[in-house]
Amino acid sequence: MGARRVLLIAVLAAAVLIGFVAVQNLASSAVYYLTPTEARERGVAAGTAARLGGQVETGSLRYDPQTRDLRFVLTDGTTRVTVIGTGAPPALLREGAGAVVEGTFAPDGTFRATAVIAKHDEQYAPPSPGTTPSHRVP
């Protein structure tokens, strides 16, 4: 009976510990998916991880292969955000086409992208101007 109780307590303790670690990390790993307008309205704090969806504004894409500076304007038709990154953009990140960037806002309001997400997916639909980006394909 003693051995059984030890076993039961060990199992329960493990379950509680794992659940605790999971919930802790869930909150800190959540990346909010926003349009530039929503980001502005919510006042996303500088340094908070976020994912922005929108269109690359025509005429805004600059990439310098020597310094590897990448810069473009992401827009949802209402709000424009300057995205700054390092490294070459995904092969055909094109002006006027949709893009998703992951990173954080800098205090000056620009977005420092750690990743310009290349969804190599024909079915992947970037949000249309003015709408909330959705996980769902409309």
Place this chain on the structure above:
Amino acid sequence: MTPSFADLGTAALRAALPLAIWGIGAAAYAAAKRDGRALASARWAALITFLLVASAALAMVGALVTHDFSVAYVAKNNALETPPFFTVISLWAALEGSILLWTAILAGATAYVAWRGTPALPRLGTTALAVLFTMVTFFLLLVTTPAADPFVRSEIVPLNGNGPNPLLQNHPLMGLHPPLLYLGYVLFSVPFAYAIASLILGEGGDRWLVATRRFALVSWALLGVGIVAGAWWSYAVLGWGGYWAWDPVENAAIMPWLVATAYLHSVMVEEKRRLLRSWNLSLVIATFALTILGTFLTRSGVVNSVHAFTQSAIGPLLLGYLVAIVVLSVGLLLWRMPTLRDAGAVGAPLSREAIFLFQNVVFVAATLTVLLGTLYPLIAEALSGAQLSIGRPYFDRVEVPLALALLFLMGIGPQLPWHGASRATLERQFTAPIVASAGGALLAVATGLGGAFAVLTYALAAFVAATVVQEFARGIRARRTLHGESAGTAFANLLRRSGRRYGGYVVHLGIVLVAVAVATSQSKTVEIERTVRAGDRFDVAGYTVSFNGLRDVKEPQRDLLVGDLAITGNGADERLRPALVFYPHATQAVGSPGISAGLRDDLYTILIAYDTSAQTWATIRVLVIPLVSWLWLGGAVVGLGAVIAALPQPKRREALRPLAEAPATVGD
């Protein structure tokens, strides 16, 4: 006018549906009344259903091969220029074809149970047959209605089709990875059907489990090897140098595999100790429900994933099916709970059954935490309307410690006897492995592996490897003494005569390879990115990469822009051609990495960007990824171990039975 392949396919599926419905009734009647004629009729219904669905799948292949663009599926997923291999495997390139393949495999499993399963266990097998017929009926309903009818005609017949999704015609692994996964997914229907049958009949015993042990093992192995093949495909095609991203569909595949792994182990506890009966039933139900949940998540468009086909009417139907399965199974389980008494209780914490119990808890925790991370975006959106995703940090931080715990349990579990271990046993079993684990940790530190988790992985991997080597060494020594066999013969006989046990050790060795590959590649990958002009060269991790310029290559079905690289150093002398691939109907180019694979490391090159005006420069990313090929190798070893464990073992003579099983017969 001769009928087209599509006409034949449609007719075959329409004919199969009433047969499957008939099969449910015939099998149920045969089981209830023990009626031989009804059973015979159910058997023939199963066989003919399978032949019809298989012909429908072949008809789809026929429509693809003949480029019959009057079929919408062919027009969407095939083009005149598509190479023959990718034309054939387009059977599973999109939703409708995949469901058709799924139905064909399920009908095949049903026919197998009808002819081979029902004679062995008439009542249980026949009831399971009725359950399987019900599932076949559901899938036939999908493929004969607009939900997933693969043979829907095109409104306007195009002169040429779109061709497969660019990513799906870029690598031969597409021929292997999806069918393996589907086989793994679908074959688990058989243990599930037997479990449900056992609950319906109120048998309370372990017959369902013994009867479907091999099915469970084979389906688990196919799923596992399919997952590794998928990781390999992701590595070889997606051009990011990784192989696992905690994408919802990857999670959907790993979850049933995790629960099935728990099940394969706790089965042994039930067989040897008659314990954990309701637990094992729960695991089988959970595994099966997770296969359907995975299909629902990835095929309904609920979760954003690279694998999600476009949203279709199939989502709500799959969800309904899933809910029905969970409600009915759990209801049955609760109803029959009183008949599922265990013969005793788990005893000492240091016994094999206790370790299996811990292992089960960790596997289930791993599954639930993956499930939480996968579904959390949906939960959050439902509760607060916020759109968010759960990134890799969550999965890495939660699953890596659990994986290490499992590695540890994998080392000690098989070394402990049932019921409990004495101090002497512990010393005998663990002295060498503990020494080995210290060696593993030292090796990790000496080779400059960063991070506590990586060092711990090496230590535990060495620990497990040592236990496996020790088991084989002892087994071989025993056979040499008892039977006077040579070491080689003894080794072969261990695998042949005690395949379940020693095949299991081989599987463990495969997992060790995977663990080492993951730990090393995740912590020691070197990555650089350079913008280069023709004639430039640069060094990375002992290799020299020379860029010889960009070239345009035209192939019938696509255009490529190839970066011409020469690799020297570290004994390599190779040309790599990372490329951007342009398909006529795709709006985006697809990157195609150039990989020089080796046992020590892979040199992985990606063409990131180029001068679109004059092609004077290109940006190349180079990764040197150590031991990553051990991952594929580990997957193969796991598969090999499973084959050894699943092969029928020659009948042992009574006198050679282990004492624990049949003490009374020794010396008779």
